[in-house]
Amino acid sequence: MEDEQRWVQQVLAGDKQAYAHIINKYKNQLYATILRMTKNPQDAQDLVQDAFIKVYRNLDKYDRSGSFAGWLYRVSINHCMDEFRKKRFATVQVEIDDEMSVNPNHPELVFLKKEKSRQLERLIATLPEDERLIILLRYVNDMSYDEIGELMEVPLSTVRNKLHRAKKKMRDTVKREGGYFHELSNGG
Missing domain, CATH: 1.10.1740.10 (RNA polymerase sigma factor, region 2, helix turn helix motif)
Structure with missing residues (x-):
């Protein structure tokens, strides 16, 4: 700072x-x-x-x-x-790799991690623009609720509500479609 x-x-x-x-x-x-x-x-x-x-x-x-x-x-x-x-940007699904290293001796772990990442990207992509942005700012950029509220020029309660709604939508999708995110489907 x-x-x-x-x-x-x-x-x-x-x-x-x-x-x-x-x-x-x-x-x-x-x-x-x-x-x-x-x-x-x-x-x-x-x-x-x-x-x-x-x-x-x-x-x-x-x-x-x-x-x-x-x-x-x-x-x-x-x-x-x-x-x-x-103009609406054409969206193309891209794989965004983690910077975390994976043991290259276990290709099945690499595959599972990539698949989980792809599924999470798809889940996030289904959210409305404002909820998707709040999820990204909170969990990718590790911003506090206050910082997100300041950035988006919305009250703290709006940030919390939109974050809660976004996570609920993601949980509902996982329950409906299944997938890797058991912690989401259990309310985590």
Whole structure:
């Protein structure tokens, strides 16, 4: 947080190179979030680049009262939502691999992990856009309810309700269709 404040100050003072630190810190997380929204690697890459340009141009509007990460995500997600409204991105199912290592001596474990990941991606993709975004921000980006509320500009109760509804829909789908997610079907 302290580094971010310093980098913002440096950029605003004219040191454009300091912005590279901000990009390097957030590019992977932002790309992962946007990829899960668009399900298209090229669209996600384009949106991340556009989002960083928009953040740069609006850096003077960051008021430092909230977290920089929350502000950056709000600007980026709002930009994506605007683009979604302008044109519907073609969604293509892509596999998003975990960065966790798997013992290569056990190919059946690798297969099961990939299949579970694919099924979870499909479950999340069935949710309405706002619920899908809240799930991704909470569980992929590990944001707090308060940060999500701030980012989406909705009350904390709305975040909790939408998160609860999204998990219930996912549980209902698992109960109806079966699959790997026993913890979901048991109310977990």
